[in-house]
Amino acid sequence: MLKQLVYKNKTYRRFYEDHNIHYQLMEEWISLVRLVPTARNQQALKYLIINDPQIREQIFPALKWAGYLKNWDGPTQGERPPAYIVIGIDKNISDNYVAHWTYVDLGIAIQTILLAAAENGLGGCVIVAFNRQTIYNVLKIPEHIDVKAVLALGKPKENVTWVNMKPGDKDIRYYRDEQGNHYVPKRPLNEILMNKWPEFKFINNII
């Protein structure tokens, strides 16, 4: 069920590194993503699947993990992602690749992959903070592919739970407890659904 998948699909940053994700499985995810909505049906996104241990080791230093966790430098050896999917926009296809709708395409594709991973008991982390030079050098990405995200994937080795933010609470920073459990504050429904705001009471939710 979608609800269960969305609940499972938290951001994970620590994995069982020796639990491989087979190339074939990830190829199936991309073949699913081929069918998702895309602005003007341009289908300008390109994907590169990585689970080769040597390449993984070379791209890991390029990734920036969990900016809010100041005392944590990212997953240690043994907890690093066993796979990545690099996603870029093909500038030769997209007639306006910096337009906001290409980022909508990107979001739809990423979420579809993450839900497919969740369905397989796997999880991951979207990484947009990465060293471009390293990614381009190591992976020999051609110039016309503008890499926008690196998806780190694996079998999660950490507990991640969301917690409801209290009304008026402004702190959206995720945090960990002493046991290493990870908590992600989420805004309450009445903050994000404008129908709940007094100024929109004139719109009746009647049907």
Ligand SMILES: Cc1cc2nc3c(=O)[nH]c(=O)nc-3n(C[C@H](O)[C@H](O)[C@H](O)COP(=O)(O)O)c2cc1C
């Ligand atoms: C567009 C986007 C970019 C992100 N970039 C990074 C990143 O560079 N490094 C990182 O550790 N997490 C990154 N994240 C993960 C977010 O921090 C995470 O989604 C957020 O804390 C909410 O946690 P949740 O996904 O478990 O609900 C990114 C997420 C998104 C959607």
